[in-house]
Amino acid sequence: MEQxxxxxxxxxxxxxxxxxxxFRYKDLIWLFFKRNYTTIxxxxxxxxxxxxxxxxxxxxxxxxxxGNLAGLSTSGVPQFVFYLCSNALWTFFATSLTQTxxxxxxxxxxxxxxxxxxxxxxxxxxxxxxxxxxIQLAMLVIAxxxxxxNGYNFGxxxxxxxxxxxxxxxxxxxxxCGIIIASLTTKYRDLVVLVGFGVQLWMxxxxxxxxxxxIPRKYLSVYMLNAMTPxxxxxxxxxxxxxxxxxxxxxxxxxxxxxxxxxxxxxxSKIEKTFMDTV
Amino acid sequence: xxxxxxxxxNLRKQYKLGAIGGQTxxxxxxxxxxxxxxxxxxxxxxxxxxxxxxxxxWALDGINLEIKKGEAVGIIGGNGAGxxxxxxxxxxxxxxxxGDIWIDGRIASMLEVGTGFxxxxxxxENIYMNGAILGMTRKEVDEKIESIIDFSECxxxxxxxxxxxxxxxxxxxAFAVASHLDAEIMVMDEVLAVGDMKFQKKCLGKMGDxxxxxxxxxxxxxxxxxxxxxxxxxxxxxxxxxxFDGDVEKAIDIYMNSHSSDLKTEYDLSxxxxxxxxxxxxxxxxxxxxxxxxxxxxxxxxxMLLDFKWTAHENIDNVLIDLSLKYAxxxxxxxxxxxxxxxxxxxxxxxxxxxxxxxxxxxGIYIAYFHLSEINESNELRDLDxxxxxxxxxxxxxxxxxxxxxxxxxxxRLPQLxxx
Numbered sequence: 001m002e003q004x005x006x007x008x009x010x011x012x013x014x015x016x017x018x019x020x021x022x023f024r025y026k027d028l029i030w031l032f033f034k035r036n037y038t039t040i041x042x043x044x045x046x047x048x049x050x051x052x053x054x055x056x057x058x059x060x061x062x063x064x065x066x067g068n069l070a071g072l073s074t075s076g077v078p079q080f081v082f083y084l085c086s087n088a089l090w091t092f093f094a095t096s097l098t099q100t101x102x103x104x105x106x107x108x109x110x111x112x113x114x115x116x117x118x119x120x121x122x123x124x125x126x127x128x129x130x131x132x133x134x135i136q137l138a139m140l141v142i143a144x145x146x147x148x149x150n151g152y153n154f155g156x157x158x159x160x161x162x163x164x165x166x167x168x169x170x171x172x173x174x175x176x177c178g179i180i181i182a183s184l185t186t187k188y189r190d191l192v193v194l195v196g197f198g199v200q201l202w203m204x205x206x207x208x209x210x211x212x213x214x215i216p217r218k219y220l221s222v223y224m225l226n227a228m229t230p231x232x233x234x235x236x237x238x239x240x241x242x243x244x245x246x247x248x249x250x251x252x253x254x255x256x257x258x259x260x261x262x263x264x265x266x267x268x269s270k271i272e273k274t275f276m277d278t279v
Numbered sequence: 280x281x282x283x284x285x286x287x288x289n290l291r292k293q294y295k296l297g298a299i300g301g302q303t304x305x306x307x308x309x310x311x312x313x314x315x316x317x318x319x320x321x322x323x324x325x326x327x328x329x330x331x332x333x334x335x336x337w338a339l340d341g342i343n344l345e346i347k348k349g350e351a352v353g354i355i356g357g358n359g360a361g362x363x364x365x366x367x368x369x370x371x372x373x374x375x376x377x378g379d380i381w382i383d384g385r386i387a388s389m390l391e392v393g394t395g396f397x398x399x400x401x402x403x404e405n406i407y408m409n410g411a412i413l414g415m416t417r418k419e420v421d422e423k424i425e426s427i428i429d430f431s432e433c434x435x436x437x438x439x440x441x442x443x444x445x446x447x448x449x450x451x452x453a454f455a456v457a458s459h460l461d462a463e464i465m466v467m468d469e470v471l472a473v474g475d476m477k478f479q480k481k482c483l484g485k486m487g488d489x490x491x492x493x494x495x496x497x498x499x500x501x502x503x504x505x506x507x508x509x510x511x512x513x514x515x516x517x518x519x520x521x522x523f524d525g526d527v528e529k530a531i532d533i534y535m536n537s538h539s540s541d542l543k544t545e546y547d548l549s550x551x552x553x554x555x556x557x558x559x560x561x562x563x564x565x566x567x568x569x570x571x572x573x574x575x576x577x578x579x580x581x582x583m584l585l586d587f588k589w590t591a592h593e594n595i596d597n598v599l600i601d602l603s604l605k606y607a608x609x610x611x612x613x614x615x616x617x618x619x620x621x622x623x624x625x626x627x628x629x630x631x632x633x634x635x636x637x638x639x640x641x642x643g644i645y646i647a648y649f650h651l652s653e654i655n656e657s658n659e660l661r662d663l664d665x666x667x668x669x670x671x672x673x674x675x676x677x678x679x680x681x682x683x684x685x686x687x688x689x690x691x692r693l694p695q696l697x698x699x
Contacts, residue, residue: 003383004286004381004382004383005382005383005384005385006380006381006382006383006386007379007380007381007382008368008369008371008374008375008379008380008381008382009374009375009379009380010374010375010376010377010378010379024416025411025414027411027416027417028411028412031407031408031411035397035400035404035408038399038400038404039397039399039400042399042440043399109394110394110395110412111372112372113372113390113391113394114370114372114388114390114391114394114395114412114413115370115371115372115388116412116414273371273373273374274373274374276367276372276373277294277373
């Protein structure tokens, strides 16, 4: 049967994702990415300016509530920069996760009518989050430049090269968690409600508005099982020069990330072919 | 290189009846835990036995088919025969439960026009979007965009967001993109022929060109005329099985006379439960049958003959039978009655034969509601008994009449306009 170009078969293997085909659909990934953007900001007053206002407002709020009212330590880093830095990476992870988790349910109408590699959708969602992240990083660079000019030493160095690696890891982890939930939501709708709430709780289980310094030493190894903890801590350490124990747990965090991602891709490839029957 | 475009081997698709997913995780865990302990499932309806729960049916049951390159194959069958399931599997929207399909060449499936269209994007952006979803690369769309815009007849509005388009323009644009797909195998659903009369002709013409231009075409339709026009071979599906494969005329003939449980011709109403106790008290329908055919399927040029058996339990003045007609989706179509039978009936059994001219109904499935009524002294119509849900189907079988656009034109063909 070699002369045939496509074989549609009943049983799906555990790893049935055609990466070459995925690459052929790169234009579609790009178009979904563009669509996500152009449609959000059409017919709005501020348009893309929202991309700047949204993080700015959250960061100012964090600084006020957690920095001033609660008095949480920021390891001596100026509060604004600290929260901006944490928020940038966390929002990227959170949007990757939530956007990906609704892949099947939100796009059932399209996916019920036409075939394309289903992974196109989650990937373009993660890319969409990347643009938000880019803008926040630009704001961070400006802030760092401003504070350095005023005499604060962030201790920037070669370790900055790890920034893209950490971002990449956060993206993979978000994608992994997202597609696991996406695969399960085709059958269990109550997970959709849980996602928004869960991500919010998760933020407090991750050192976004505080540092790991306040975690008792004996709980640290359990606490670090949350792959996002070392990622955020290391991210801040690289950019803001904070001291952290999280580097020891970075390898563990990668292991968790890869396990979650593999599990996600396996579940996804198992479900993507028949999800239309259950969604 | 073989000359086979699609080869389907023992294809089966199973759907579960009842609760497909739909349960919450908690409920599923409960059911699972009960099964593990060998107890009764707490989520099963009372009286539902374990064997029946999770019962499944085969939407497709052992399809074997080989389609040669360049063939235009029509697929016909009643509702639930498995046509859409077959198309869905071929276009890889869902996977089969058993069996294999081998395809040689790129397959373009058009089950719907305008998939992925977004209201906020302009016509041009949507062409790229829709093209990419259908599997075109950016370069391919670049090459074809001018021709697509011309075909769509929307050049003037091409840089306007499509949410400002009229519904007609929207589908024209969508069809224009779909029809420019460059695949060797086209899988098409009849809904594709859209828009006004003129554009429909254009769409069908384009599909015909594809079929005649050496492409392999799989075409699903309820419209026998377009099947005749486009296809060289025709398959009849019934309850997931292929009951005929071959000559188009023969296939249409078989389809017109094939059985379908919805379209039965005999209705026994003697024991049928009425919606209110008042109905059937003074007079009662015993049975209704549709005469002269094995199933309630009609061509547009035919007449429906009905036979009513009914009983008057007492002497009743001014009795007649009336009909309110609904479309399959429940929307009202029209009302008529039989004034000629209007007279006084004494207690006893009666048989009334009525003829109903259906020539002005557009194709589709209809539901008839017959009432046995009396007209009282104050000239009001009062129902004595009713016979609900008599289903029948009208099939378009004439060349002149193109696909009927129910959403724009309703269900009734008005009398022809005449020059004076």
